[in-house]
Amino acid sequence: MKADSADIDNEPKGHICPPSNAKHPKDRWESLFVYGFICRFTALRGKVEGLDSPMDFETSLMNTDIDPVMTQILSRFVLNLRPQTRNLSSDVITASIASLIQEHIKGEERGVFWNDERRTNEDPLQGIENGFWGASWDIKLRVLRQLVEFQLCHSHDIKKIIDRAWGVVHNKHKKAEMTPSRPPATDPQSQEHLQLVPLGQDIQRKRYWVIDGSYGPKFAFFPPPYICAYLPSYLELLKHKLGILRFSS
Structure with missing residues (x-):
């Protein structure tokens, strides 16, 4: 049965973030969100040459060329979602990102690039020459935010860290499985450290x-x-x- 237009008009609207007029990544909350995830759920900061501070992250984001720091960030994100991925060189990483986005936006769950009029998630990299590397820093930042949300929802390793930190126990009926204890507050993967x-x-x-x-x-x-x-x-x-x-x- 086809939905009546009045029913569609009366359907509750999801929250839509107003467009940002920021001229630099430092003025966008997504920069905090993505860099905070990098610091808490990866070992990239300090181990990747050139990624020691939020300013380094902003610089890599605004680079109009293929950026080695951003390549390492994207590679880690891809591996979190597809652990079996082998080729993560800078010339193919953008294809992996595009594939991940296509895979996860097929459903009806509203993502970062949801089009309310078309009632579908759109591919932000479609039609952009060189894919991720050819996009503006604004689109790059929003793509990174979407990838972080994908990892928080779908990455087995990331979800395992969160479950342990918050004491979430799955399959309680399986007595043979040992339930890991919550890490102490001093642990980098404790609830106290993971919270922003x-x-x-x-x-x-x-x-x-x-x-x-x-x-x-x-x-x-x-x-x-x-x-x-x-x-x-x-x-x-x-x-x-x-x-x-x-x-x-």
């Missing part, structure tokens, strides 16, 4: 996060107003920007 908890907010109600948990050049807010080289300047930044904390001299 805001540091606070300023008088304009803008929230701030610390992603990689370190002082010095690796310390940054999103968007990063300063880079703090020493602890005193870090404390001064908190006093200046947040206006909600008090420190003794």
Whole structure:
């Protein structure tokens, strides 16, 4: 039976994020989301040459050429979703990304590139010469966000980390299976470490996060107003920007 047009009009509308006018990745929340995932669920930061900070991630994102850092990020994401993948060179990785997107957007679940009028997910890389490498940084960032969401939902290894951190137990009736205990708070894969908890907010109600948990050049807010080289300047930044904390001299 064909749905009446009135029923379609009355159907609850899903939340649609307003378009962003940001001119740089540092002003987009997706940068926090993707880089936070990289720091918490992969070993890329610090091990991949040129990926030591959020600014390095932004630089690789804005590179108009094939970028070696972004190639490593994409390779890790592909392996999380397709562990048997063998060829991950920069000249074929974009085809793997396009294939993954096509695989996961076939259903009716709304993704990042959902078209509400057509009621379908669209392929953001279709028609773009050189695929991912030929896209704007905005499209690249949204593709990365979608890939992160795919991993959180479908990657066996990622889901296993999350389940263990939150104490989720599957197949409780199988007594032969040993249930792994939740990791302690000091473990990098503990619930405390995996959560993205805001540091606070300023008088304009803008929230701030610390992603990689370190002082010095690796310390940054999103968007990063300063880079703090020493602890005193870090404390001064908190006093200046947040206006909600008090420190003794």
